[in-house]
């Protein structure tokens with residue numbers, strides 16, 4: 332299968348828009364970086380995929396943060412995406428695991444638990460708008476559809492999926508969003524529902540079995556007429572750096588920095604990508620001078 336990409340297009344003679352994204356490489360990178368259990372991989376993978384879909388409507392330096400704050404064993408899942416197709420994220424408890432559901436599927440809803448979904452958009456001017464809705468099922472696609480309907484009054488259908496193999500590697504991940512536009516008729520909406528309802532397998536299995544995104548799109552759209560407007564690269568990408576983390580260290584207070592200096596060194600880990608940064612005595616001296 333080709334590298335991860337996000338495609339945007341129209342369907343049903345312009346009466347609906349769709350966004351399709353393949354995220355297998357992104358979710359595998361997140362799994363490897365965070366050392367996640369299968370259910371944690373599925374939860375974070377679905378949330379990062381949904382984040383990229385919502386971020387595809389952003390412009391310039393805008394970004395979007397999705398947080399699942401549930402009472403399940405994952406204790407929270409966070410993803411941040413931007414208009415450049417970059418996404419990063421983490422779960423609070425990457426090793427949390429649960430038995431499979433009776434259907435043989437990973438129990439993402441159980442691992443997320445009951446709670447809320449919050450969506451924060453950061454605009455170019457620094458303003459942040461946050462909308463929060465209760466979780467419907469914790470299965471994530473349903474929760475995002477509910478959010479779009481109640482907070483933004485947009486009717487949508489969404490598929491999100493992550494297929495994790497027995498050896499824990501990610502065999503397929505991605506998502507599809509379809510939104511009827513103002514010209515859509517009742518027949519258009521029924522045609523979309525009936526096409527999605529007759530898919531023989533989940534989107535993650537379809538991704539694992541397709542050779543190209545074009546082939547995948549064909550499977551998902553069936554006989555519905557559709558048109559591709561745009562193709563974009565998407566990547567797992569974090570904004571952390573040693574400089575940024577030293578800014579954080581500057582703010583912890585002089586006494587705390589002095590304590591670190593007497594320990595001889597310090598290590599800081601980025602939550603979002605699990606990158607480890609080492610600070611030696613000289614680094615810490617400079618940080619103390621800036622504090």
Ligand SMILES: [Zn+2]
Nearest residue numbers: 569571601604
């Ligand atoms: Zn990072």
